[in-house]
Amino acid sequence: MAQGESPGNLQATYPFQMIAMDHIPSLPKSFKGNTELLIWVHLFSGYVIAKACSSRTAQTVAENYDECVCRRFGASEVIRHDREPGSMSDSFRAINRIVGQNQRATMAYRPQANGTAERMVQTLTRALKMYVSDVNQKDWDEYAERLTYSLNTAQDRVRGDTPFYLTHGLDPRSTLEVSLPLGSTRRVDTSARLWRYHIQRHYQRAREQVRESLRVAIHEGTDRQNEEARPDKIEAGVQVWLYLDRVKEGYARKRAHMWHGPFRVVGMVGDHAARLETAGTEYRLFPVVHVSKLKLV
Incomplete structure (x- = not known):
């Protein structure tokens, strides 16, 4: 009997070689009718993709995977997931066979085997609780996919870089650069390190501008209040x-x-x-x- 690799020993060596898939079930029904959040995590770069949907049937899982992962980044060698019916269905297996992708289902009642995706489920759940503004939490799907951008552009302590950079080979152009009157910020440096120093200079200058603006606003507010205020004369006996x-x-x-x-x-x-x-x-x-x-x- 042939013995395959242990799921715990699988290690990705380049982006999109291995993907972990999981979901957050039974969320409050959003204004758009979504109740589920599908999550894919690339094990090499830590890049996260999230997709809100109204169900997690086999057809829905297969279509969303094709839309969010395959058509954007291509197929992977291995996809790891739990034993949900949508992941173990014939339609999802058929997609994997077509693209030549191996399925690695975890053992039942052992979430540790898919720890990367399980960890991301907890992270996104806590983040959504912080960001949802509606009392009944019916706008969570408006924030879920945006939050993944924040996760993908955050420095990863283990990998020593951002998932976005490890996936695309460049840092995203931020709104901070566009809002500052510093001329063109196009990438003209061939060295990624020099380009990052360029971004850091923009950030330092932005912080200095904000610090100076706050200082001026505080002093102006204090002076205006002192000029307009006419405090009552409080003294003993009144x-x-x-x-x-x-x-x-x-x-x-x-x-x-x-x-x-x-x-x-x-x-x-x-x-x-x-x-x-x-x-x-x-x-x-x-x-x-x-x-x-x-x-x-």
Whole structure:
């Protein structure tokens, strides 16, 4: 009986030689009717491809694989996947036979055998939870495929480079270059290292511009506030209202009463704080407050 290679010993030596496939099932039905997210990870470069779909039938899996992987990058030597019906179907096997691609199904109940894809499933799931803005999470498919671009252009600690660069042999032109008035940013250097230094200079200049813009905006805002503000003269003996940013549970914030009191100022604590007389009132609070929280009655 012939013995093949152990799945755990398979190691890709060039891009798209081996692909791992997995999916995120039973997601909330999106506005477009999608409930599944198919994921492909290239084991050499770490490049990720995601495709939202409405089902994971054998026909859907085969069509999406042909659209997202085969027609963009060509067929691989090996594809690794779990024993989902869509992956083990005759139609998907037929596609693999046509393109000469070997299937490597993992053992049942052993996700470690497809660890790269399983890890990416967790990463995308957490990322989607952070980015979805709809209360019912019905816009997740609008973000899923965009998030893969962020993953593909992020530095990989293990590989020492970005999956995008390892796959395409170049770094993507970013919107940062387009927005900066620095002239042409076309790639004229034959050396990838020199080109990366060129990108880093753009990034450093952008950070300096942002830092200077923030500094100017902060100073202008402070000066404008100091010119327009006319603070009340808070001193010992006056009656004041106290602003308390507290809302009882069940009350609408915009209708809540925020100014409480009145309180009598017992004395000043420095130039920016006042001590209030709270004895005999229903309020239980620390009596020393900042003058910005007070206004005259």
